[in-house]
Amino acid sequence: MTTRLDNRKVDELRKIKIELGVSKNAEGSCYLEWGKNIVIATVNGPKPVFPRHLADPQKAVVDYKYRMACFSVSERKSPVPGKRDKEISLVSGNALESAIMVEQFPNTLIDVNVLILSADAGTRVAALTAASLAAADAGLPMRGMISAVAAGRANEQLVLDLTKDEEDTADAVDMACAFLMPQKEIVLLQMDGFVKKEDCSKILENALIGAEKIYDIQKKALLEKYPLEGEIQL
Amino acid sequence: MNTTKRIVTPGELITDKRKKLGDHIYIRENKIYSGVLGILNETDDYVSVVALNGPYLPRIGDGIIGVVKNVTQVGYVIDIKTNQDCFFPKSLLTKELVKGQVLFARIKSADDSVDLENINILPKGNLLSVSSVKVPRIIGKNESMLNILKNNTDSNILVGKNGWIWYVSKNPALLENAINLIINNSQKSNLTNTIEEYLKKIKG
Amino acid sequence: MSNDTLKIINAEKAKTYIAQKKREDGRDFLDHRPIDVKVNVINSADGSAWVKIGNTEIIAGIKFGISTPYPDSPNQGSMVFNLEVTNIASPDVETGPPSIEAMEFGRIADRVIRSAEFMDFDKLCVVPGEKVLTVFVDCYAINADGNLIDAAQFAALSAILNCKMPKLDENNNIIYKEYTDQLLPVNKKNLPLSFTFYKVDGQLLLDATDGEEYAANARFTLGICNDVVVAYHKGGDSGTFTIDEINTMMDIASSKYNEIKKKLL
Structure with a gap:
């Protein structure tokens, strides 16, 4: 087994750092570093829906906006959201919605914003992981957490959490995957590659293993914000 | 008998025993799960979760x-x-x-x-906004916490269930600091005594 | 609760304090909140800075691009400045193109930097008449609690001062993520700083908070560069200033220049 370009093991995640409640004005927020990715997510709501006709009398509507800062990628990106941003926003919003008990808030809006400040592959899964933390931070009723990770193949190895360099290799396969945890139900699944069925199943299994690691990291971050012992802190 | 206090995350398994259900709980396949990030409140026959944040849900009479x-x-x-x-x-x-x-x-x-x-x-005063889920902590059992705040900061305080606090105070900064301490430490035990000690220390 | 109501409440609070010749956080009318600057925080950007002034936080990131020069300046590069007050900073911000307020703030911060003849656009020429470097400065507000104009200008300035020049290949295209040892060419003697004043019930304030801004009816921004004034911009609502007040603000900004410069560098 050859080592990866950044010396990680095949099933090793990049370093993740989380800070909750970073936004003073938002009801829930999460700052997340994942390898060289930096994202900030905020969640507000339930709020009224404008225009009114977009409201759903059965449940809250989740409006998920995935945006990349102009300087987040190699070549400066236009500030106007493109098709990729809109597609990611749509599938991610659907994924997050499965975690939130939206039936409790008919005719309202859950406003989710994620800004990618620095990108190095896996931005959509980092964004969704952060957004789920922000929703929990906001105290929204949720049936679970959304834990997202990318799995795939690079340099003839099946690996977890690909970097940009790994995504650019000749035989790369990149699968973005998000699970509702602890139920282990798939809420987001997108793949680019050229891969045999058996390897594909293996990659999906690897993704679940990765998602479980992410779920542990998320739980730890939420618990750390509320220590039961110790001095009172301002 | 209360089980040890702990924080639970959304979707976390609480128990597979049958109990009476309170707030922020849901059932799946005959097991009881938390439906929010909050403090678990579990006895032998009852379970609920007190949310640590969340929107205000108006109830008649509030x-x-x-x-x-x-x-x-x-x-x-x-x-x-x-x-x-x-x-x-x-x-x-x-x-x-x-x-x-x-x-x-x-x-x-x-x-x-x-x-x-x-x-x-209400007459002219100051307005402070907190999450509605923290209001019970700020009022306390039999208004114990609220009285400590009023007496030790020389304030007249009115707390709305929706999370707005109106006050007139001789020590506005001290009062707001104390309220922030309650909000940021609401999950800790013995908070009423801790806040009272804090205020007495600053005053004295 | 909508942000509007919070603004009404905070404005009332600010006015009450100012009527008693005080500010809510105990500052003097002309003092800044604590300023914190971190540079090179965004590894995908060619230069970056994260500035906090009190609770206001703005991130500036710089990216270079190669473009054809403007016909009236065939041997000069250019700077493009953009400020976004995102929904992350201010939950009531509508999605879509920046508000007219954000556009105005961005243009003021841009003017302060551009007028100071601070950036050496001649040194950004790659092939005279054909290829020049464009410096894209993009600022994002992460937390909004007043004084976004000055915070954006400070963030942009800090990012510019710590930005390395990109390596170019044999066809004069940028080799991404590879840099020379040279910094973005600037005239360090002409370091421009922005000072935005708000007027609340006749009282001039520097480094206003969100509530103080909402209570104000007039705003004035000065760009100062040592003892030189490089920009004026009157904004805010329909309130007015007297000539005396303009002169007073120029004096105040000049006297604060060195103090703020030290905090940024």
Whole structure:
């Protein structure tokens, strides 16, 4: 087994750092570093829906906006959201919605914003992981957490959490995957590659293993914000 | 008998025993799970979770504080910290209200729209916004925490169930600091004593 | 609760304090809140800075691009400045193109930097008449509690001062993520700083908070560069200033220049 370009093991995640409640004005927020990715997510709501006709009398509507800062990628990106941003926003919003008990808030809006400040592959899964933390931070009723990770193949190895360099290799396969945890139900699944069925199943299994690691990291971050012992802190 | 206090995350398994269900709990395949990030409250036959944050859900009879957001020809648009504002007709009041006016009222009904009754205009004071889930902590059992705040900071305080706090105080900065301490440490035990000690230390 | 109501409440609070000749956080009318600057925080950007002034936080990131020069300046590069007050900073911000307020703030911060003849556009020429470097400065507000104009200008300035020049290949295209040892060419003697004043019930304030801004009816921004004034911009609502007040603000900004410069460098 050859080592990866950044010396990680095949099933090793990049370093993740989380800070909750970073936004003073938002009801829930999460700052997340994942390898060289930096994202900030905020969640507000339930709020009224404008225009009114977009409201759903059965449940809250989740409006998920995935945006990349102009300087987040190699070549400066236009500030106007493109098709990729809109597609990611749509599938991610659907994924997050499965975690939130939206039936409790008919005719309202859950406003989710994620800004990618620095990108190095896996931005959509980092964004969704952060957004789920922000929703929990906001105290929204949720049936679970959304834990997202990318799995795939690079340099003839099946690996977890690909970097940009790994995504650019000749035989790369990149699968973005998000699970509702602890139920282990798939809420987001997108793949680019050229891969045999058996390897594909293996990659999906690897993704679940990765998602479980992410779920542990998320739980730890939420618990750390509320220590039961110790001095009172301002 | 209370089990040890712990924080639970959304979707976390609490127990597979049968118990009476309180707030923020859901059942899946005969097991009981937490439906929010909060403090677990579990006894031998009852389970609920106290959320650590979250939107205000108006209930009939709630005493709340509102702010006049807008004045129209026929009435007032009042912000009560829910996802929709309240409308109150001018015809039901003897006094005129102005934009920014702070008032105390009760929730009369909370179906598709929220209606208020018993509107009382509050005199000029300060307004502080907290999450509605923290209000019980700020009031305390039998108003114990609220009295400690009033007495040790020389303040007149009114707490709305919706998370607005109106006050007039000789020590506004001290009061707001104390309230922030309660909010940021609401999950800790013995908080009432800790806050009382903190205030006495600063005063003395 | 909508942000509007919070603004009404905070404005009332600010006015009450100012009537007593005080500010809510205990500052003097002309003092800044604590300023914190971190540079090179965004590894995908060619230069970056994260500035906090009190609770206001703005991130500036720089990216280079190769473009054809403007016809009236065939041997000069250019700077493009953009400020976004995102929904992350201010939950009531509508999605879509920046508000007119954000556009105005961005243009003021841009003017302060551009007028100071601070950036050496001649040194950004790659092939005279054909290829020049464009410096894209993009600022994002992460937390909004007043004084976004000055915070954006400080963030942009800090990012510019710590930005390395990109390596170019044999066809004069940028080799991404490879840099020379040279910094973005600037005239360090002409370091421009922005000072935005708000007027609340006749009282001039520097480094206003969100509530103080909402209570104000007039705003004035000065760009100062040592003892030189490089920009004026009157904004805010329909309130007015007297000539005396303009002169007073120029004196105040000049006297604060060195103090703020030290905090940024």
